[in-house]
Amino acid sequence: MTRFAEVRHEEWIAADLPIVKSQFADLEHHIQANVHPKLHFEVQHQSARRARYVQEVRLLGIRQRDVFEREFGAGGSMTDTSVEGFNKGGSLHFEFGAETREARAGTRVTVTIRLPLPPVVGVLLKPLLERQIRKELLAAVAEDKYDLEVRGYRRPEAARPTLAQAA
Numbered sequence: 001m002t003r004f005a006e007v008r009h010e011e012w013i014a015a016d017l018p019i020v021k022s023q024f025a026d027l028e029h030h031i032q033a034n035v036h037p038k039l040h041f042e043v044q045h046q047s048a049r050r051a052r053y054v055q056e057v058r059l060l061g062i063r064q065r066d067v068f069e070r071e072f073g074a075g076g077s078m079t080d081t082s083v084e085g086f087n088k089g090g091s092l093h094f095e096f097g098a099e100t101r102e103a104r105a106g107t108r109v110t111v112t113i114r115l116p117l118p119p120v121v122g123v124l125l126k127p128l129l130e131r132q133i134r135k136e137l138l139a140a141v142a143e144d145k146y147d148l149e150v151r152g153y154r155r156p157e158a159a160r161p162t163l164a165q166a167a
Contacts, residue, residue, distance in 0.1 A: 004090070005129045008112045011141045015148040017098045020107040023153040024094055024144065025070075025078060027053055035147050036140055048072075060132050062086075090115040109144075113137055 013020050023029065027043045030036060040056040044067075051070035056063065066085035072078055078094040091114050099108040113133055117126055147153050 003117045003126070004114045005117055005126050005133060006112065006114045007130055007133045007137055008110065009134070009137050009141060010108060010110045011145060012099060012101055012106050012108050013145050013148050014104055014106045015153075016105060017096060017107045019153060019155055020109060020148060021076060021078075021096050022155045023148055024096075024109070025051075025072070026153075026156060027051060029153065029156070033147065033151070036143050038136075039140070057136075059136065060129070066090075068092075087115050109141070111137060111141060 015023075027041055027046060030039075031041050031043070038057060042054040044052040044054065046052075049072055052067065053070070054065065054067050056065045058064070064086035066082040066087050068080040069083050070078060070080045076096055080092040082088050082090045091112075093112040093114075095110040097108045097110075099106055115129070115133065117129070
């Protein structure tokens with residue numbers, strides 16, 4: 001039985017729901033704009049409803065390479081599941097909802113990361129791993145927030161499929 005480290009985080013972003021959903025789904029933009037400097041992406045396939053990509057990252061000093069398959073949910077969610085690599089069976093799940101704060105329209109983004117724990121020693125490492133995942137998750141969400149609120153991400157033309165189009 002596989003055990004998982006699981007971390008969840010909610011963030012409010014001062015940008016309209018379709019723009020936020022589109023930015024989070026836009027792998028090419030993340031690569032070209034270097035939104036996440038610690039992550040390396042390579043898109044293998046992308047369509048309106050699915051994507052397959054390679055992600056490389058260093059976590060706890062260990063280089064991790066995973067192949068993810070992305071699916072868009074009918075309700076506008078997005079789930080990336082590792083089908084090959086260090087975190088095979090793990091997932092990143094994104095949910096989006098329009099939310100107004102202080103009379104300002106925006107989007108609430110909820111990210112849940114589940115990564116498999118190594119057998120035997122995994123339970124002992126779970127708190128350490130979850131702290132490190134939370135740290136990296138907070139940094140990544142802050143980078144997306146900056147990209148949307150400061151740089152001003154622009155939704156691509158119909159040339160690239162996006163989550164907003166899939167929902």
